[in-house]
Amino acid sequence: MSNTNTIIALATPSGMGAIAIIRVSGPEAIEISDTVFKSVRGKKLKDQKSHTIHLGHIIENEKVMDKVLVSLFKGPNSYTGEDIVEVSCHGSPYIQQQIIQLFLRKGCDMASAGEYTLRAFLNGKMDLSQAEAVADLIASDSEAAHEIAMQQMRGGFSNQIEKLRAELLNFASLIELELDFSQEDVEFADRTQFNELLNHISEVLKRLIDSFNLGNVIKNGIPVAIVGEPNVGKSTLLNALLNEDRAIVSDIPGTTRDTVEDQISLNGINFRFIDTAGIRETSDAVEQIGIKRTFDKIEQAKLIIFLFDTPKFDRLELERIKKSYPNKELLTICNKMDLLDASQIDQLKKEIPKTIFLSAKHKTGISNLEEKLLSLIDSGSLGSNDTVVTNSRHYDALLKALEEIQKVKEGMEVGLASDLMAIDIRQALFHLGEITGSVTTDDLLGNIFSNFCIGK
């Protein structure tokens, strides 16, 4: 018998639903279930085939708790690799709790967050990056995020990393072999070939590292702050982008006090628009707090839309924002173009070249803005088979691996002794292994899986 315990948790969201699924996994899953589940056909689960479903009742001391469907998965052919019994019961929170407590009394333990997927990893059902993709998949809320998580779950990324690792490992062994013959001055590892391999690995690592910029944006959405003087139409623009009356609009300057945010998906990428309080000198204490929040939101944004509505707008404020946030993409947008004549528009085009003209109120020019927003995202690699890194843990490991590879390359150039080079290669292998989980520590696993939902 295995030394692991049998765990139980609700796999569906807590609360009332049509049906709830309770998942039991571990060496005693079937035995325990057979003590409380009575199939209508009268057969024990232990005598049934894997991947079958059974109608019956959950019964304790002759009292029928619920009529349920039970799914049976026999290890190692299951999600976790262990025996799994899933009880689909009626979705009343009372029934859910009663059934879980019954199983706990029969010897199950409550599963901790991510414990099923942790077991799947430990039992070799998936590697670490695939396990992390499961969490990403559950969290994905856009087409692009979904696409990347699915690809990672299928193992695309892991295979790429494992391939690099295998190639590098091959050389590491050859170089380490040289150490055994250090008196004899032999070279088992062909240095030219090795150099080529190092260049290849650096290239792949750099490409993956670069993809994180995009990956991060896709996973978390792109925060876009809409800022400008009061009354220029920021809230109207937000509403036009969202296609709903989200924020209050009025002709009174200083209408928006607190920030209002909502997100939309453009071409499968999430943009989160943040409408802010108009920036101006004011003695109104509440408005001042609102304006302070505007600047906090600019800090958090990736992209700033600076909105103005007349040729007489405050150039100084625009310059101040440009200077204060040199690393943020800034779009200048002239609203209320319906109120401007052609010569005013021409004049502004000359003065502030990349300005987009639109009318938020009349919803003209909105698609220009949307196109512009999309063009700022380098989504070149999307839709192709290129791997996009979305996980900051992977990003970190890739950076460290690249650093070690650079060290090996430098070592090669200066003819560093094989034993010293071998150390750097082992380090690079270690960091690559961290991604797929071929090297792990309990701390690392604890960290990753504790961020999962209970029941996953």
Ligand SMILES: Nc1nc2c(c(=O)[nH]1)N(C=O)[C@@H](CNc1ccc(C(=O)N[C@@H](CCC(=O)O)C(=O)O)cc1)CN2
């Ligand atoms: N009810 C239910 N729905 C679910 C899951 C689940 O565990 N239970 N999943 C959980 O996240 C996902 C599906 N993932 C799964 C992955 C592998 C196996 C499984 O039984 N694999 C075996 C046998 C495959 C076969 O040959 O049929 C194996 O890998 O050996 C089941 C579900 C989504 N939906």
Ligand SMILES: Nc1nc2c(ncn2[C@@H]2O[C@H](COP(=O)(O)OP(=O)(O)OP(=O)(O)O)[C@@H](O)[C@H]2O)c(=O)[nH]1
């Ligand atoms: N003519 C015209 N009026 C507009 C346009 N967009 C907005 N407005 C009007 O401008 C006024 C101010 O709009 P808001 O969206 O509340 O402006 P705001 O920038 O959010 O203002 P604060 O929240 O006070 O900072 C409202 O009366 C809008 O109807 C437009 O494209 N054309």
Ligand SMILES: [Mg+2]
């Ligand atoms: Mg407003």
